[in-house]
Amino acid sequence: MARIVFDLDGTLIDSAPDIHGIANKVLEQERCEGISLAQTHDFIGNGAAVFVSKMRAARGIGDSEQARLYTDFVARYDDAVTLTLPYSGVLAALDKLKASGHRLGICTNKPISPCRAVLAHLKMDHYFDTMWGGDSLAVHKPDPAPLHAAFAALGDGPQLYVGDSDVDAETGQRAGVPFLLYTEGYRKFPVEQMPHTVAFSDFAELPRLVHELLVAA
Structure with a gap:
């Protein structure tokens, strides 16, 4: 076998709809416009850190915010199941x-x-x-x-x-x-x-x- x-x-x-939801909650905290579901599909694949990096870049958020936004994103991830x-x-x-x-x-x-x-x-x-x-x-x-x-x-x-x-x-x-x-x-x-x-x-x-x-x- x-x-x-x-x-x-x-x-x-x-899982894209749930990932889309938590990404936009993170961006809402930053007072930024959310990303689309199509963008979410495009950003998935190389892990959460790369997803957050692409999400930041799409909204013009600087590299210095990567660690903070990654922490926020991952903190929401376990509940992104519904x-x-x-x-x-x-x-x-x-x-x-x-x-x-x-x-x-x-x-x-x-x-x-x-x-x-x-x-x-x-x-x-x-x-x-x-x-x-x-x-x-x-x-x-x-x-x-x-x-x-x-x-x-x-x-x-x-x-x-x-x-x-x-x-x-x-x-x-x-x-x-x-x-x-x-x-x-x-x-x-x-x-x-x-x-x-x-x-x-x-x-x-x-x-x-x-x-x-x-x-x-």
């Missing part, structure tokens, strides 16, 4: 993968505390035997170290990585593992410009794709 590691935001869950939903077909796909004996994990650039909080809120945490956040190690994706750590925590077996972004594609490439690209998340580039083993738009396809990749290996 395989070890399958998933990205989180934009892959398994649509608007977040799993993508269609995710739960059924995870059920099938678990029933087939695969071991599942999370490797995300989201800080580990809000990662655990949102998965617990959605009652999805039981699917995963290991979770690695953007602050679990000294480095984060696209450095492959967190992905390697997630696979190591799952034991032995073939490795598959599932994600939605250019960051995930680079991480999978640098880790040297097959990458399954979910095309309906927060992708910023055309599919053909992102290195991937297979691409899919519907989670109902995922168990079959996993089986086919393992048979072909």
Whole structure:
């Protein structure tokens, strides 16, 4: 059976509405205009610190305010769960993968505390035997170290990585593992410009794709 590691935001869950909400609460405190949901999608992917940096730049807030705004943003993050939903077909796909004996994990650039909080809120945490956040190690994706750590925590077996972004594609490439690209998340580039083993738009396809990749290996 395989070890399958998933990205989180934009892959398994649509968390942008909640992240959008806390970003605009932070900006409201600064008496600044909020950012749009489209901007939120664009800023997600490289972790909370980069998100805050892009949010600041969009509103002309200086670098000297980064640490303070980051602290404010992260303080709100654990409670940013009420608007977040799993993508269609995710739960059924995870059920099938678990029933087939695969071991599942999370490797995300989201800080580990809000990662655990949102998965617990959605009652999805039981699917995963290991979770690695953007602050679990000294480095984060696209450095492959967190992905390697997630696979190591799952034991032995073939490795598959599932994600939605250019960051995930680079991480999978640098880790040297097959990458399954979910095309309906927060992708910023055309599919053909992102290195991937297979691409899919519907989670109902995922168990079959996993089986086919393992048979072909």
